[in-house]
Structure formats: structure tokens, C-alpha cells
Amino acid sequence: MTTSKVSGARVWRVGAEVNTDALAPGHTMKHxxxxxxxxxxxxxxxxxxxGVQRGDVLVAGADFGIGSSREQAASALVHLGLAAVIAxxxxxLYFRNAFNVGLLLLTCPRAEELAESERISFDARAGSILRxxxxxxxxxxxxxxxxxxxxxxxxxxxxxxxxxxxxxx
Amino acid sequence: MTTSKVSGARVWRVGAEVNTDALAPGHTMKHxxxxxxxxxxxxxxxxxxxGVQRGDVLVAGADFGIGSSREQAASALVHLGLAAVIAxxxxxLYFRNAFNVGLLLLTCPRAEELAESERISFDARAGSILRxxxxxxxxxxxxxxxxxxxxxxxxxxxxxxxxxxxxxx
Numbered sequence: 001m002t003t004s005k006v007s008g009a010r011v012w013r014v015g016a017e018v019n020t021d022a023l024a025p026g027h028t029m030k031h032x033x034x035x036x037x038x039x040x041x042x043x044x045x046x047x048x049x050x051g052v053q054r055g056d057v058l059v060a061g062a063d064f065g066i067g068s069s070r071e072q073a074a075s076a077l078v079h080l081g082l083a084a085v086i087a088x089x090x091x092x093l094y095f096r097n098a099f100n101v102g103l104l105l106l107t108c109p110r111a112e113e114l115a116e117s118e119r120i121s122f123d124a125r126a127g128s129i130l131r132x133x134x135x136x137x138x139x140x141x142x143x144x145x146x147x148x149x150x151x152x153x154x155x156x157x158x159x160x161x162x163x164x165x166x167x168x169x
Numbered sequence: 170m171t172t173s174k175v176s177g178a179r180v181w182r183v184g185a186e187v188n189t190d191a192l193a194p195g196h197t198m199k200h201x202x203x204x205x206x207x208x209x210x211x212x213x214x215x216x217x218x219x220g221v222q223r224g225d226v227l228v229a230g231a232d233f234g235i236g237s238s239r240e241q242a243a244s245a246l247v248h249l250g251l252a253a254v255i256a257x258x259x260x261x262l263y264f265r266n267a268f269n270v271g272l273l274l275l276t277c278p279r280a281e282e283l284a285e286s287e288r289i290s291f292d293a294r295a296g297s298i299l300r301x302x303x304x305x306x307x308x309x310x311x312x313x314x315x316x317x318x319x320x321x322x323x324x325x326x327x328x329x330x331x332x333x334x335x336x337x338x
Binding site: 063066068069089090091092093094095096099105107140141142143146 | 238261
């Protein structure tokens, strides 16, 4: 389950303009998310899908998630157990899909200062990333209702829980 | 009401990184949307709020809508009758809020080629902008369910209609 506060997360670095075809390759689109996830980022980081551990973070350059509206481009990262993506900016559609499927995106103008394999901590509600050397990077504030949704596992999971609890949605 | 197909829309130009405080100035936050809308973009285009006509479009540079999550930054433009915003990229939060409140955002890598006061047509479902000189600019595809939502007047308006029609949501 995604949480908005994480300690000691390992950084995987990719560049700018990582597109949805790199995240969810076209040749896997007939298959389930287990297969899509195995091929996630194979064209830019062939070591990623097999090596990523639950709780790791993906750090990218600007315009992460451009391309198509395929939801698997976000849900593959959820399936792999990623704690968050950290980038200076995202495609608008990707941002929408990601929170809906329970993937936390942190918008951090200085994301690219983070190094490959570095261990970081973050608190999305406090709006900061803490580096191993004690340096802090600011992240753009995320409204509480979106953090609640992502922590609940996404939009559908949150609606199901609320209906089960008979709370007003 | 927003439609995904518009003819002869007049272009209002602004630059890159137009933020939510320019769209919905802090000093208007205690007031209703009528007041917020009157001050929309006053710091970057003082002629905009008084001059904009229903069906006009706002054309901007990259990272439109960065800043806070205030929804008024999108609903002020809906209140002013804007047909669409056209920009190369948006803040993820702004993209989410805009469609939710019924504001159409077109993602167009070459948006900044459009000129002040030029008349354009667009068809969001077909994915193109037609200039007065016959030139076509591509816009990134938007999923049909998002266009349906924006045409219905946003998320809440769409849910209300569906509930009233007793369709499954």
C-alpha cells in the first residue's frame, strides 16, 4: 500500500520525457499487468523491472509520462511496489491516472539532483525530501484529498471502502 | 457549456509558467467566483478579464497552472466563458482540477506559434487545431471519458446528470 511518508527509499534514475510506451510497452498491451510490469522501462532501464524493490522510488526529469492515456503506464509501477515517482513535471493525463490508480507522484523542481542508488526519505504531507547528507528538497504541496486517495490505493479502492463503511462518498 | 469542437475562436496570448496566483489572485480568495474572475490574469494581461468573449481561447507557454491547488484558478476561466486553454504542458494538479470543473485543456507542443488575436478552430476529438491560413497543429489525444466530462460541465455536473437519469455511474 502506498504511504505518503517513506524512509530509506532507494533511487532509480531515468531521464526526461519518459513516455507511456517506455512504461507500458505496446507489445505487452494484450497481457495482464504482471506481464506489463515485467517489461516496464525495458527500453530505458533494462535492469529496472527485475531489480526494483518494494518501497524504492523512480526519479526522472521533466515531462514524465507523456504519450498515451494508457493506465497501465501508472499501474505497472504500483504493481512493482514503487513508493513514488519524483520528477520536476508530469504529463497532465499521467498525473490524473497515477493518483487514480494509487501511484504517488512528487513534483520536485530539483529532482534531478538526486543520485542513482541514493537513499532518501520523504513526507508528502510535510512537502519535503530528505537526502542522506541531511539536505532537504522541497516538493510541491499535494491536496490532502489526493494523498488520502493514493494511500487508500486509488480512486476505486477508496470508493469501495467508503461504500463498505456506508460513509457518504 | 464547453464543447470539444469550436470554430473561429479568438486567441489571447500569455507566456510560460502562468501560475494559479495570476489566474486566481490571493486577494480575491475570500470572494465568490464572479469577483475572482474579474481579477483573473490582471498581473500578466490586465486587459483579459474585461475583454475576453465567450468562446475565446487562452494560449500559453509551458507549465500552465503551476502553483497551488486552488480550484478557482480553473473555474474563473470557465466563468469567463473560455472555450479552452492551449499550451505545451500543464501542472498536473491544474490539469486534474480543470477537467473536474469543466475547463478544456488542449496540450499542443506548438501552441506558441499561435498569434495574438488570431482566429482558430479546433476539434479535441479529432486532435487538431486549424489556423486561419489553413495550417494544422496537432494536439495530444484526450480520452473520450474526459471530453465527455468536460462537455457535461465537469465531474459534479456529470454525476448529477447521471444520477438524475438513473444511469449507473
